[in-house]
Amino acid sequence: MSNKDDWFIDWFNSKYYHILYKSRNKNEANDFIKNIISNLSLNSNETVLDLGCGNGRHSISLSKHFKLVDGIDISSENITLAKKNKIENLKFFISDMRNFDTKTKYGYIFNLFTSFGYFKKNEDNINVLKKCNNHLKKDGLLFIDFLNSEKIKMTINGLKETINFDGIEFNIHKKIVDNYVVKTIEIVDGDLTFNFQEKVQLFKIEDFKEMLGISGFELLSSFGDYQMNPYDLNSNRLILCAKKLAND
Template sequence: MTLHTAAEPEWFSTWFDSPYYHLLYHDRNQAEAREFLEGLLQYLHPKPHHTLLDLACGKGRHAIYLSERGYDVTGVDLSPESIAAAQEHAHDHLHFHVHDMREALPYGPFDFVFNLFTSFGYFRQESENVVALRNAAAALRPGGKMVIDFMNTERTVRELVAHEQKSVNGIDFHLHRHLHHDFIVKEISFQAPDGEMLHFEERVRALSRERFEEYFQMAGLRLVEVFGDYRLTPYDEANSPRMVFILKK
């Protein structure tokens, strides 16, 4: 049964398919991402025959790296544009599919599931978060592990920068961040090269560690460890930039 019958498109279905999304975030730190994945691989010790899922993979940067390390990797994402770009790197042991995580995964089972770079908590209805997590857990083999990398919400809210401007390739992006009904909202306004004024937004539910733990219990997942950053140092609610959850089925 599909839960998401909205009259208007959900923000991520339009923004993630926009070329301006990739332009705004073109400078994401690739070296940091690789260091993070390398640390996770050393911690998790996947075996050569293990299968990995990159859930909400975007253009596949994490999936591609995991594949380069010799694993069989599947990447799924809601954005057809992102998956089309990722498909350029596909091969016999690297597969990409358009998929909404609120629907049961027809792929798998997997030994490890990765959900990285705050790719969770986007949905209007909170129940959809639990549905998505249950679907991911169902795709895990018994004893398999899941990694969810989310912002440290407590610190993010405390240090929220309300207004910011970023100039990329001659386009001035005006960013406005605020809290609205349990969501951290980023409004993005700019003038396109053809003169059109465009407006997008990002909405991520302000999920606490305690709320996540409720989700995990409902999905039948056991919390093994929480790290606080991409170097996998211990989580500290006041100061850590991230919440990196290690879960076991």
Template sequence: MSEAHHKSESHLDNQTETWFSSWFDTPYYHILYKERNYREAQHFMDNLTHYLNLPEKAKVLDLACGKGRHSIYLSQLGYEVLGADLSENSIAEASKNNNLHLRFKVHDMRQPFDEKFDAIFNLFTSFGYFEKDEDNLTTLKAIKASLTDYGFAVIDFMNVHQVINTLVPEEVKVVDGIEFHIKRYVADGHIFKEIDFEDQGKSFHFTEKVKALTLDDFKELMDEAGIYLLDIFGDYKLKKFHKTESERLIMIFK
């Protein structure tokens, strides 16, 4: 779940805002996760777009796009891409890449868009971080409302069963000279990650929190939202989903 954007708190400045105005908007989030495997992510998008057989110039929404690296790649594949994210800092950075086929906007995924898309991608565990459970259903309904009649949506989530079975309780990661002390645990139906570090003489503490949604949970939500689940994959090569072994839970729906 290292890729997720979650609720966070900084005890440094007594912020009480949710994740999108603290941890994900800090430079430290991007420092900690800068070693992500983007080549693997690009292969995933190659596989996805090929599987979906998206037409040339299809309108694609990258929902929770961060700084837009995947949006940029999707536009290079020939699609008309909108990258949307709640983080104003990330969108400001991403917007430097704007062109005729690529644009970015600040947007809350709980709200439908005033345009329709042929494909909506919600990638790398960018779901399930809301304080209110009903917001997960609201988000699915907003995705449904933002699809064309023949459009497809993809949610790429962690496989909760595999994550919990392989959870590393404590870890230290050193990136750019910063020593990140990380603790992971499961509580109240959520997976937590506590992150502590020091930089320039100041101490920081952030908490990531994502709801431990299983395939059954998603099916229940999708039924309620009137969504048709078409296919389920277990990794970025689009191999079959196995409840205990698969690294990912990738759901294709319309």
């Protein structure tokens, strides 16, 4: 068992994560990737990185559109699942996004479906962005697909729900604590009960602008959903496209 601050290692390594989020599937990933590429006219000759790739659903889609794709995740379970996809131009690695080195400069880096904001120390978030910056070519682009904290703050505090999937009960409680959205998940699977949590910092677009600026990026555009509609306070998502600034 990892320490409490590293909740993401236990939860994303668990089979129950994939059951609870089974609607977040390859079809959703394919549609989103197609929409990003056409909306921003991305260049298919580029090498790209999927940072926090999970089971590789976006990486697989990216491999159909780009020359080479790397996927990185801290969860060994996720990387094992991802590696079951044998695709020539796609490689997966176990690594921590705060401190990775693939020895490659990418045209685009994707950080998708709320794979950011997990850490206690802000310097860890900045480290992630700086590592992305170091791994991008000149004018390279970073895409971050994050929750919309403005909407979360208005809608979810204290929310309780029970969901049943495949005979397994998920009792979920969401609350806001110290500017983090904390989702506790009690899982009842037959005679067994497990407890997990998700804890994501409620960054606003202004917070991202500041962190991106410190890390050598300029925010180019923002979108509010996977159809790439403009972002507003009621959007389902906060999707950012940031460009690496020249070093001089």
